[in-house]
Amino acid sequence: MAESIIKVLNVNKSYGTLKAVRNLNFNVLPSTCFGFLGPNGAGKTTMMKMIYGKALRDVTSDSQIKVFGLDPDKYELNIKFLSGVVPQEDNLDEELNVWQNLYIYGNFYGMHRNVICQRIDELLKFFELSSKKLSKIRELSGGMKRRLLIARALLHTPRLLILDEPTTGLDPQVRHLIWEKLRQLKKAGLTILLTTHYMEEAFQLCDTILIMDHGEKIIEGQPGTLLEKYIEAYVIEIQDETLGEIAMKMPIPDSIRPDCSHGNPLFYSESLNALKSLTSRLGSGGYYLRQSNLEDLFLKLTGRALNEQQ
Amino acid sequence: MNSNDLPSLPYRILSVWYRHFLVYTRNLISNGLPPFLEPLIFLAGVGLGLGKYIVSMNNLPYIQYLASGLLVTSAMYTASFECTFGTFIRLEYDKVYDGILAAPITANDLIIGEIFWAGTKGCFFSFAVLTIVTVFGVIPIGLSLLAPVVGFFTGLMFASISLWVTSFVKTINHFNFYMTGVLSPMFFFSGVVFPISSLPKGLQPFAEIMPLTHVVRLVRAFCHHSFEISLFIDLIYVIFITIAMSILAVLRLKCRLIL
Known part of the structure; x- marks a missing residue:
């Protein structure tokens, strides 16, 4: 080396x-x-x-x-x-x-x-x-x-x-x-x-x-490895407050990890299909399904958002 | 690139000096002309007005007495302004020092370069006054031509004192105390405008403490060709203050530059 x-x-x-x-x-x-x-x-x-x-x-x-x-x-x-x-x-x-x-x-x-x-x-x-x-x-x-x-x-x-x-x-x-x-x-x-x-x-x-x-x-x-190892591949961000409340009351399968420590809930999962079935029950708007990124990783590891000012 | 090619200490100090030189000469007219105009205005004021009331001082025509003092006060003021307001702006507002310190320049190099630049400006300002007083025949040509050398040392001394003062200053307005509280009394009570011997006996020792007093004596000796052995004390005073204050300024400013 x-x-x-x-x-x-x-x-x-x-x-x-x-x-x-x-x-x-x-x-x-x-x-x-x-x-x-x-x-x-x-x-x-x-x-x-x-x-x-x-x-x-x-x-x-x-x-x-x-x-x-x-x-x-x-x-x-x-x-x-x-x-x-x-x-x-x-x-x-x-x-x-x-x-x-x-x-x-x-x-x-x-x-x-x-x-x-x-x-x-x-x-x-x-x-x-x-x-x-x-x-x-x-x-x-x-x-x-x-x-x-x-x-x-x-x-x-x-x-x-x-x-x-x-x-x-x-x-x-x-x-x-x-x-x-x-x-x-x-x-x-x-x-x-x-x-x-x-x-x-x-x-x-x-x-x-x-x-x-x-x-x-x-x-x-390595950025890729960290994501793979420490955070689920996909995430749904709920943007609408009432939709968030509805989502939290729904039955959530084990393959999905909900995180509501920061206002509106987030749902993480390795399986895109599991998240898709969740969104199908949420209707057509007010959420965003995406790949998870380092920001999510940071949130998971520190329990707070990266953009918070110190 | 190999770190054996590291620039030497004198080179590093010179390159800081060169930065200031480049900035100063960029606006040659606005920076270079006033040093010549100021003594002109002063001499006009004395020649046209004040000189009629005060004809002679210490057996010299008053205009000559005052002019020889101006050779160093101009250096004192320029070095002091450079190393108070100038330094503070470079340190706190423009962040010029942070930029320089990312290059292979140490905080010491930077501060010493600063002092040498102020010395250079002192030399130039003395030269400007000398040019005017010589052209108008106020001071006869002779050893007075060495006045810019005294101006250089005056610049170094006041730069080191001013940098030390700057190291305490948190907001730029604090310099007003230094300008009004230190430099102005120095101008009037250091034998520039009238001899120290005219001061009340009790105040004379204070005049001896003032740094300006000693450079005024040195420059007068060159202007009037009157050398006394006591001038060595003035010279030693100037050298001692310059070195001591430079060390203090470096130590204190370093703490503000390297966190």
């Missing part, structure tokens, strides 16, 4: 009395995409920051973080030199234009002027931003800013790309464009670490996901 790019062992992080990360363990293998999934405040960003030395983990004897075999508390510079970071909050330099934003960044990495210029052209083209080369930052749309942030992180051809919620707040077209680009980069050998609270994003990009809540790991594995 290939050597891990990131190795995290028993890592904790507290801010005063708040425990942001509790006893986290994981490994990231080269040329794979590893995703942190969880609601706001789950500790995803804090974990990312500890990887590139923007936050320091609690000092305990058994805790360890190794990135490229180096401890970020001591080798912050070496790790950042080999990694690209796309922050959750847009921190482009508003006082500089698109090209200058990238240029000063190349400068931080000690790159030669000609190389920087060449990389800027390549990356602007790759992210379909060539026409914005000399634009001011505030003239860019949210999607363009996000693409520019990713381009900035890739300028020095890093070996590890760290993305904190790369597509939050973007429209579906831009989201798909970014996913497509990230897949291409992974194929070319880049290791990607990302956080997201979009189930679909994790499913589209990640080889491994780690679901966390309240700073703790809940489960880790």
Whole structure:
């Protein structure tokens, strides 16, 4: 098995009395995409920051973080030199234009002027931003800013790309464009670490996901395997309140698992036919029969919805 | 890419400096012209009005006395503004520092780069004042040409003090206390406008504590070619304050940058 790019062992992080990360363990293998999934405040960003030395983990004897075999508390510079970071909050330099934003960044990495210029052209083209080369930052749309942030992180051809919620707040077209680009980069050998609270994003990009809540790991594995193993294949969502009450009074076979801990009931089952026979008794509207997804898995594991704000 | 190619410490500091340089020179007219206009306005005010009432100060024409002081106060103000409002905006509003810290730059590199940039601005502002006072023949050409060097050290010193102040500030309005409560008294009671010896005896030691007093003495020595051995004390004071405050600023700001 290939050597891990990131190795995290028993890592904790507290801010005063708040425990942001509790006893986290994981490994990231080269040329794979590893995703942190969880609601706001789950500790995803804090974990990312500890990887590139923007936050320091609690000092305990058994805790360890190794990135490229180096401890970020001591080798912050070496790790950042080999990694690209796309922050959750847009921190482009508003006082500089698109090209200058990238240029000063190349400068931080000690790159030669000609190389920087060449990389800027390549990356602007790759992210379909060539026409914005000399634009001011505030003239860019949210999607363009996000693409520019990713381009900035890739300028020095890093070996590890760290993305904190790369597509939050973007429209579906831009989201798909970014996913497509990230897949291409992974194929070319880049290791990607990302956080997201979009189930679909994790499913589209990640080889491994780690679901966390309240700073703790809940489960880790391949997205497909997790779904197969921990949640039924199909689900009916009842959207109408009175219909929900009717549904709960109906006799429900053992092959269906009802869940009404969150307002309107949900009915899970491995058997599509069992659910179909249930819906036939419910009439024609007010419910939605679909395949279950990571969101349902999260709900099952934590007992609460993923979009709840902390 | 190999991590052996890691940029060296001076290079990293320089690349932070370069970011500020690029931002500053982007608006060359609006940033570069006022430093020349300000001394012009000042000298016009003194030459046309105040100078008629106060003819000489410390055996020098008053306009010359005041002009030599302005060589460092301009540096003090620009460095102080840069490292209070400027730094705070980069830290809290624009998140520029977060962006820089994702690159191979440490918090220390960033803060030291900041101080050197403020020093550079101090040097430039002193140069601007020097240009005006030299062109108008207010200060005779000579060692006064070294004033921008004093301006550079003035910039470094006030940058380090201001960064330390900034490290305590939670909302941007708090800087008003520093501007009005510290910098304004410093301007009036550090021997820029009138000699410290004119202050009441009891207040004179306070003037000696003020950092501006010492750079004013240094720059006056160059302007008026009068060197005394006591200037070494001023020099040591400036170096000591700059280093001590830089260390304090780095330690405190680091806690705000690395969580």
